[in-house]
Amino acid sequence: MxxxxxxxxxxxxxxxxxxxxxxxxxxxxxxxxxxxxxxxxxxxSISRIGRYAWQGLMYGLIIGLAGIGLSMTYSILNFANFAHGDYISTGAFLGWGVTYIIAGRVLVLGDEVSFGHLALVAPQRGVGGAEIGISIWSTPLAILIGLVFTGAATAALVLLIDRYVYKPMRGSGGIPLLIASIGVAFALRYLLVFVYSSRTRGTTSTFGLPEFNFLLVDGTVNVDMHDATLLVAAGGLMIGVHLLLQKTKLGKAMRAMSDNKDLAQVTGIPTERVIRWTWIIGGGLAGVAGYLMVLWTGTINYQFGWLLLLLIFSAVILGGIGSVYGAIVGGIVIGLAMRLSLIWLPGGDFTTITAFLIMIVVLLIKPSGLFGGKTTA
CATH class of the missing domain: 4.10.220 (Light-harvesting Protein)
Structure with missing residues (x-):
């Protein structure tokens, strides 16, 4: 029976x-x-559809790049890190502070603009990207240094948090770590409010920014230099992660720990070293994703990473939780779905609902996600 x-x-x-x-x-x-x-x-309009598709690809690259770290954390440390979105916001603020300092000093804004105002991404006195003239075209060195600093600073931040928050709790299981990550998220978010204020401010200038115009049947799709920067940076980093996982000893150790942590320890793999590098890579990519999103959108506020986190989770789950490649593909699918849904929907929260609906449908058809199974690679 x-x-x-x-x-x-x-x-x-x-x-x-x-x-x-x-x-x-x-x-x-x-x-x-x-x-x-x-x-x-x-x-x-074909041109309208083309614009939505391009915007969706840009958004998807950001979600996918940020999702890599979240997926690696889950596959190796076995917990969902709810602080990941606030790593994105914190790293972006730190990096843009450096960009403002370099660009502001180079362009000689005057004595009335202090070092502190630039470092705090100008929360006062109306100093913003438009006034300073920040863009990848006019201040490329400031953007590049800010991008590199973002990755390094965010990696250092997450290592510090792991050392004093997560590491002492590592043997307690995934649930205590998840709850701790929620506490870390709130602490970082309101620390940002305390230091930078809750204002949404502009960060870049589009004046004189070159554009590439792709002619379609009934119009054009405009791609500016910030779009191109996002495409090259995100694509290059994704290729770098692939090469790391497949071609290096560290990548092989990460994949071994993802498959079976106990067996990895028995075979002599330095698990603590792998965990540290997991935080460095995941945290660095999260910060870079936040910096690139601010470059692309031209605005920054204290909670944009938290709002992005739900889409990152949906992308990671859609692609197959624990799979780096699944996170990338899931992010692109979510980004395209959200923007292309504007063809039929009025926008706003409806586009977010579309992303989650697609995730639910895919999971009902294939519960393990598009790339199925818990694996770093």
Missing amino acids: ATVDEAVNRGRGLTLEQIVLILAIFAALVLAVDLVHGIVTGRY
Whole structure:
């Protein structure tokens, strides 16, 4: 009787997956037909669709880059780090403070703008990216130094937090670490408010910024130098992570710890060293992702990383929690889905709902995610 019940339950599970798959395919076909009909009749502009697709790719690269660290943390340390979003915000503020200092001093703003105001990303006196003229075109050295400093500073920050918060609790299991990470998130977020204020401020200037115009049938898609910087930096770092995981001893040790931590310890892999490098790489990439997002959007505030965290989690789960490649692909899928949904939806929270809906559908069809299974590689 038990065998029959198990067979029936398995049959029900398969039936549910098949129903969800059929509904998903049907919905995709309806949207595809509507999209084609809208393009033919002129209701939907090809250039508008192209702009949404490009913006979605940019957004997806940020989500995917930030998701790498979250995925590595889960696969090696076995806990969901809710402070990851605030690493993104903190690193971005630190890096943009350095960028403002270098750019402000080079462009000689005057004695009335103090070092402190520049370091705090100008929360007062109306000094912003437009006034200083910060952009990848006009102040490339300041941007580059700020980007490198962001990665290094965020990596140092997460190592410090691990040393005094997570390491003493490492043997307690994933739940205590998760709760501790929530506390770290709140502490960092309101420390940012205390130091930098809660104001949203502009960070860059688009005046004189070169653009590449891609001609489509009924318009153009404009790609500026900040878009290109994001594409090159994020793509290069993702390739670097791939090479690290596949071609180096550290990468092999990370993959071994992800597969079986106890066996890795028995075989002599220096687990503490691997954990430190996991924090360095994951934290550094989180900070860089935050810096690049601020460069791309041109604004910064204390909670943008926290708001981004939900999308990062959805991307990591969609791609297969614990998979670095899954986090990258999941991020791009989420980014594209959010922006392309603007073809049919009014925007705002509806685009976020679209991202989570896609995640839920994929997980119902394939519960382990697109790349299935818990693996760093």
